[in-house]
Amino acid sequence: MHIRKTIFAAFVSGMMISSLAAAAQTGGLQSLVTDRADVLKPATEETLLKQLQQEEKESGVKIYVLTVKTFDQKEIDQLVEGAGKIPISKGKKGGSVLLVASPGSKKIKIVVSDELEGRLTNDLCTQLIKSEIVPSLKKGDYDTGLRAGVNALQKALKGNYVSRD
Template sequence: MKKLKIIFILFFLFLASSVQALDVPYLVGHVNDYAHLLSSQTVSDIEQLLKSHEKRTGNQIVVLTIAGLEGEVLEDYSMRVVEKWKLGQKEKDNGVLLLVAAKDRKLRIEVGYGLEDYLTDALSQQIIKNVIVPQFKQGNYDKGIENGMFAIVKVVRGEIDSDDLQKSQDNLWGQVMFYLLVMIGMLVWFYLLPGALKRNRMISIASLWGGGSFSGGGFSGGGGSFGGGGSSGSW
């Protein structure tokens, strides 16, 4: 009888934990700010950066912010997210997830199999420690996440290494601002053009920032796989 009671208790505990498991939200774009940490301008800027990078390389880098983990282990939840979203291309496994749990003050970079040789566990930890966390500690989520995304893009392109990431995060912010100013300058120049020239220049501007259309539409992963590569941190 005692053994039967223990079995029932364990069974109901299992059911309770299953019911209370934190849901994986819908994948709506490169930026999934469910914790509402980012300004609309930052969301737009990061979307443009990651969309352009994906069009050029096929690498699918995505941000997810959530209010809290509700008792779930960060690494377990991160794996559940990437298993459901299937970020990256099926044969290349070139997806990356930056997960931020606001109330728990925890974050993780999850790296797909195909990018583990580029965005190593050590480099992921350096991005978290040297680029993102210093801004989070100041309450600056916009700058922290934008700098983090910019660093991840540069690393997987092979444009910066561990020595670069040891430098002040202000250097990365300067590069972000440079690219944003270039983009703004191009838009101003475009709108000052006469009508006919404006129409002719539209395709070249779109091509420069990754080609294709900027119109809306569905967004989904491409079937990529993950094996637990990456790193976690807190602030």
């Protein structure tokens, strides 16, 4: 597996699909929305969860949202490499996206599985982060920023994303 990094976004090859599902089932990610930094309102978590469950149902793509107090590359690598081979989507186009935000480290990452690299390119994810997520996060509004990021990811997956810039 190799990782290509940019300022804000990273794309992961290899076992991304099975490892994110394994991490989710073994406690690494408790849900499609995991707020370890405690920056999201419960209503936002619930709204995002329903939205992401609907996306998975419709497209077969799992989008995970994770907040952590401080960004720990080892923790992210463990989620990506995972300990299992549980497929996320059988018989669908599938793929996985992990959106990670860290208020303490002031970092944002998007990790994309191989199946989605053509639709969610490095440049597109970097632009999405800068245009959609960062403005709200600079104000401390993680609810708005992460909702905007998820909405933009969903549009990008459908080929309908247009940057605000």
